[in-house]
Amino acid sequence: MENNPYTPPAAGVADIAMALRPRPRAVNIALVLIGGALLIQLLFQLWHLQQMNFQIVAPMQTAFAAGLFLLYGLLCQQLAQGRSWPRIVLLILTLGGFASTCFAIGYARNLDIPVGSLMTTPVFLFNRLLPMILNFIALHLLFFPGGTWFRQEPD
Secondary structure, eight states, X not given: OOOOTTSOOSSOXXXXXXXXXXXXXXXXXXXXXXXXXXXXXXXXXXXXXXXXXXXXXXXXXXXXXXXXXXXXXXXXXXXXXXXXXXXXXXXXXXXXXXXHHHHHHHHHXXXXXXXXXXXXXXXXXXXXXXXXXXXXXXXXXXXXXSHHHHHSOOO
């Protein structure tokens, strides 16, 4: 009876060892910062929709924003599990947002729009600047204090 073909294999699953590793405090803080940035953007978008009586003017732009929210959620979930690739994707997205913001400021200056008044609008502050700052702080925590956790081999 020792040759039972229905016994489970003796080898363990590789992901269990990664899930059992304790997550460092820097990674936990980074996840909270990324989640906070998402929450700020979501609350601002809902407030902005309420101001427009929930009429969607550009459905493709709304679908793109919803896709970004889902992507950031997936990145947070993968970061919490100890995967290393979401750090690179988050860096690319954050640098892309920074470049887009710099381009928008330069374009506004080119059109002789006062940049000071543009940078104090709620759209710029809560939808662009504050989430970008929180993401840069989270990236610093993910790459420097918490970076060794992502490079550790599972036991």
